[in-house]
Amino acid sequence: MKRRRKLGRGVAIVGAGMTKFGMFKDKDSKDLFAEAFKEMLSSVDKGVDPADIDAFYLGNFSNDFFAHQSHWGPIISDIIGHTPKPATRTEGACASSALAFREGVFAIASGFYDAVLVGGVEDMSKRTTEEVAEGLALATVPYEGRVGFTFPGVFGAVASAYFAKYGANREHLMNVTIKSHNNAPLNPKAQFPMTIRDIMNAKMESLRKRGQPVPEWKDEKEFLRDPAANPVVAWPMHLFDCCPISDGASCILLVAEEMAKRFTDDPIHVVGIGQGSGRGFHASADMTYFEATRYAAEEAYGMSGLTPKDVQFSEVHDCFSIAEILHTEDLGFFKPGEGYKAIAEGQTRLDGPKPINTSGGLKCKGHPVGATGTSQIYEVWTQLRGKAGKRQVPIRNLRIGGAHNLGGTGGTCTFTIFERR
Amino acid sequence: MKRRRKLGRGVAIVGAGMTKFGMFKDKDSKDLFAEAFKEMLSSVDKGVDPADIDAFYLGNFSNDFFAHQSHWGPIISDIIGHTPKPATRTEGACASSALAFREGVFAIASGFYDAVLVGGVEDMSKRTTEEVAEGLALATVPYEGRVGFTFPGVFGAVASAYFAKYGANREHLMNVTIKSHNNAPLNPKAQFPMTIRDIMNAKMESLRKRGQPVPEWKDEKEFLRDPAANPVVAWPMHLFDCCPISDGASCILLVAEEMAKRFTDDPIHVVGIGQGSGRGFHASADMTYFEATRYAAEEAYGMSGLTPKDVQFSEVHDCFSIAEILHTEDLGFFKPGEGYKAIAEGQTRLDGPKPINTSGGLKCKGHPVGATGTSQIYEVWTQLRGKAGKRQVPIRNLRIGGAHNLGGTGGTCTFTIFERR
Numbered sequence: 083m084k085r086r087r088k089l090g091r092g093v094a095i096v097g098a099g100m101t102k103f104g105m106f107k108d109k110d111s112k113d114l115f116a117e118a119f120k121e122m123l124s125s126v127d128k129g130v131d132p133a134d135i136d137a138f139y140l141g142n143f144s145n146d147f148f149a150h151q152s153h154w155g156p157i158i159s160d161i162i163g164h165t166p167k168p169a170t171r172t173e174g175a176c177a178s179s180a181l182a183f184r185e186g187v188f189a190i191a192s193g194f195y196d197a198v199l200v201g202g203v204e205d206m207s208k209r210t211t212e213e214v215a216e217g218l219a220l221a222t223v224p225y226e227g228r229v230g231f232t233f234p235g236v237f238g239a240v241a242s243a244y245f246a247k248y249g250a251n252r253e254h255l256m257n258v259t260i261k262s263h264n265n266a267p268l269n270p271k272a273q274f275p276m277t278i279r280d281i282m283n284a285k286m287e288s289l290r291k292r293g294q295p296v297p298e299w300k301d302e303k304e305f306l307r308d309p310a311a312n313p314v315v316a317w318p319m320h321l322f323d324c325c326p327i328s329d330g331a332s333c334i335l336l337v338a339e340e341m342a343k344r345f346t347d348d349p350i351h352v353v354g355i356g357q358g359s360g361r362g363f364h365a366s367a368d369m370t371y372f373e374a375t376r377y378a379a380e381e382a383y384g385m386s387g388l389t390p391k392d393v394q395f396s397e398v399h400d401c402f403s404i405a406e407i408l409h410t411e412d413l414g415f416f417k418p419g420e421g422y423k424a425i426a427e428g429q430t431r432l433d434g435p436k437p438i439n440t441s442g443g444l445k446c447k448g449h450p451v452g453a454t455g456t457s458q459i460y461e462v463w464t465q466l467r468g469k470a471g472k473r474q475v476p477i478r479n480l481r482i483g484g485a486h487n488l489g490g491t492g493g494t495c496t497f498t499i500f501e502r503r
Numbered sequence: 504m505k506r507r508r509k510l511g512r513g514v515a516i517v518g519a520g521m522t523k524f525g526m527f528k529d530k531d532s533k534d535l536f537a538e539a540f541k542e543m544l545s546s547v548d549k550g551v552d553p554a555d556i557d558a559f560y561l562g563n564f565s566n567d568f569f570a571h572q573s574h575w576g577p578i579i580s581d582i583i584g585h586t587p588k589p590a591t592r593t594e595g596a597c598a599s600s601a602l603a604f605r606e607g608v609f610a611i612a613s614g615f616y617d618a619v620l621v622g623g624v625e626d627m628s629k630r631t632t633e634e635v636a637e638g639l640a641l642a643t644v645p646y647e648g649r650v651g652f653t654f655p656g657v658f659g660a661v662a663s664a665y666f667a668k669y670g671a672n673r674e675h676l677m678n679v680t681i682k683s684h685n686n687a688p689l690n691p692k693a694q695f696p697m698t699i700r701d702i703m704n705a706k707m708e709s710l711r712k713r714g715q716p717v718p719e720w721k722d723e724k725e726f727l728r729d730p731a732a733n734p735v736v737a738w739p740m741h742l743f744d745c746c747p748i749s750d751g752a753s754c755i756l757l758v759a760e761e762m763a764k765r766f767t768d769d770p771i772h773v774v775g776i777g778q779g780s781g782r783g784f785h786a787s788a789d790m791t792y793f794e795a796t797r798y799a800a801e802e803a804y805g806m807s808g809l810t811p812k813d814v815q816f817s818e819v820h821d822c823f824s825i826a827e828i829l830h831t832e833d834l835g836f837f838k839p840g841e842g843y844k845a846i847a848e849g850q851t852r853l854d855g856p857k858p859i860n861t862s863g864g865l866k867c868k869g870h871p872v873g874a875t876g877t878s879q880i881y882e883v884w885t886q887l888r889g890k891a892g893k894r895q896v897p898i899r900n901l902r903i904g905g906a907h908n909l910g911g912t913g914g915t916c917t918f919t920i921f922e923r924r
Binding site: 089156157170172193359361377 | 508509510511512558559564565567568571572573574576577578580581585586587588589590591592593594595596602605606608609610612613614615616641642643644645648776778779780781782783786794795797798799806910911914915
């Protein structure tokens with residue numbers, strides 16, 4: 083039945099909200115989502131009455147485990163005053179809210195609903211790091227987790243395979259980290275709004291104050307090479323290659339395209355949606371790409387009629403620095419084996435020809451698992467509307483952006499393309 | 504934006520499969536789903552190539568907890584050879600696979616996909632009863648579970664409220680149990696294919712063999728009144744008012760209506776879909792109805808243009824006997840406070856004017872949480888096609904059936920109406 087997939091009815095974004103990402107010991111998932119929802123309401127240019135929202139989709143990975151409570155769809159529905167209207171939870175590990183987004187698109191495109199709220203939340207910091215690591219490991223495919231792989235372990239193996247095949251090395255991973263940390267201070271929602279140089283200087287200052295010997299790091303890379311500053315997690319993944327543990331929430335208001343102008347004169351249109359599922363690396367002869375991302379990209383480009391060249395900037399799932407490199411290749415932005423070179427050349431910097439992760443990415447913005455997918459879309463929406471402030475992509479006539487979200491070790495991938503008209 | 508909700512493109516069922524429900528220590532979720540999938544394939548009258556399936560939705564409540572593994576969408580996608588195509592998990596507690604079904608309907612109605620597999624699985628019996636009770640309690644809303652309510656506790660309170668308001672009593676609950684147990688032996692997939700009389704006789708036989716005194720139960724009710732045979736769980740819920748712990752899987756193949764005849768000359772059409780969310784009883788002044796079910800019913804009847812009278816038979820979520828009574832009222836089959844009388848009169852028996860739970864219901868068929876929603880639809884599909892064998896509803900010109908699924912203590916409810924044309 084292969085054919086070019088199309089939606090029977092167009093869908094557009096007319097509002098978006100997100101919390102600051104970070105570790106908030108005094109806020110639970112209900113508090114966080116309420117905060118994101120409130121910002122979403124105030125983001126709708128011509129206003130929205132919550133009573134106009136027909137249905138709600140919530141992405142959450144595993145508050146079952148993290149917060150010892152499941153069935154979050156109706157809980158959040160209650161908090162935002164949405165009951166008795168439908169609330170559906172979607173789960174695809176770290177891509178949970180990208181799935182919620184997609185179901186919202188389908189629910190409107192089907193003709194059944196006109197306005198749908200989609201979002202995500204995760205509340206991880208109340209558990210110990212060990213418990214979070216265990217909870218996250220539940221999302222690796224059984225053939226990985228049960229033989230001892232954790233997430234850094236899998237991505238460490240992926241990086242080793244990539245290095246071996248294409249001649250990249252740790253220095254190339256550092257380029258990703260440094261670039262993302264350069265964007266983060268420009269994003270008021272970021273968990274770590276600091277450049278690597280800021281962190282390095284803070285560390286030197288702190289050592290100096292304590293009267294301890296201060297290493298003479300002459301630049302960011304020298305800092306990142308120092309195992310005292312950037313210890314190994316799972317070789318070649320070091321601390322600064324890994325995204326943090328975070329709490330947060332984000333949400334997006336979708337409406338049928340034909341009624342978008344009731345809410346704003348500047349809606350952002352959903353022009354390509356793609357999703358794929360993956361078997362895990364035990365079943366792959368080559369660990370240097372994600373089959374599910376490639377499938378998702380094919381679907382999204384197919385629907386939109388666009389090519390990777392047309393996507394002017396993108397959020398790309400960088401749970402680990404190596405993931406960003408691979409995915410920029412899987413999405414077709416760069417050829418296989420060329421991603422690390424493009425990043426080294428500065429192509430993905432905020433002022434480069436193909437900015438990637440202007441938000442700071444998962445690495446710096448934070449990664450409250452279930453909230454990440456719609457937070458990436460929040461960033462694309464903000465950029466396309468020219469409201470990203472100091473981190474605004476300086477490309478003239480910014481019109482097309484992408485958001486790529488990965489769940490697990492490639493079990494679930496989504497890619498979505500947005501257009502400002 | 505209130506309007507009569509419609510789908511832009513019709514959707515029909517062309518295949519369905521399910522495992523026997525029960526406790527299967529030697530089968531995990533992968534084994535179970537593979538079995539249901541295989542039966543689904545063989546159920547398609549003109550055959551289906553799995554390669555024609557565009558996308559997959561899986562309902563699962565909490566294998567995170569029960570099987571210490573999350574992210575089941577891609578795991579099951581792998582097992583059925585579906586990767587790299589999309590796999591999305593939905594969760595709405597005991598209504599998880601009814602949500603998967605609904606998303607499958609939207610995905611096709613949107614025009615994006617033509618053929619979608621939806622289903623559910625749960626694998627509960629590897630944990631102790633205490634662990635299962637804890638896992639299930641995660642699905643009550645926080646204001647219930649955290650003050651000590653478990654599921655039987657909440658439904659016990661609901662029954663007490665109903666008794667007080669309408670003058671029903673325990674004898675009326677027994678009518679539900681006896682009726683469902685009368686249907687169960689006619690369903691080869693049922694976990695407990697026994698009438699209450701069968702169970703009573705077996706118990707007498709066993710006591711007799713062991714030389715112990717044999718109570719003289721003269722009928723089913725006398726057996727159910729005996730606390731030695733039917734101990735209290737949470738008053739007035741007794742053992743035979745409660746559904747069991749089960750493992751199982753079920754799935755449904757949905758296709759766009761206009762291509763259904765490629766697969767079968769006897770498709771079953773989805774004519775009404777409804778879903779609601781609920782706040783929980785802490786927020787309700789009246790515990791004798793489920794607001795979310797009423798909302799779901801309104802949506803489903805609204806879309807279909809049908810009335811409760813038109814629905815000739817239905818599966819109704821009977822996690823506890825009282826739940827079936829309340830829901831037959833919430834769905835409009837009987838007036839509030841009249842459900843228990845209708846059941847006492849035999850109206851919901853297999854040969855009554857409005858058969859309810861011909862499958863034996865959750866009580867006797869079993870309740871592998873995530874698999875229940877699509878197993879109810881499996882039953883309706885089987886009945887409407889006249890293939891239910893000894894439990895075939897004897898109504899002439901059987902054309903319209905319903906499936907009602909409840910998640911948690913009313914947090915999520917769905918109602919779906921099907922038509923044979």
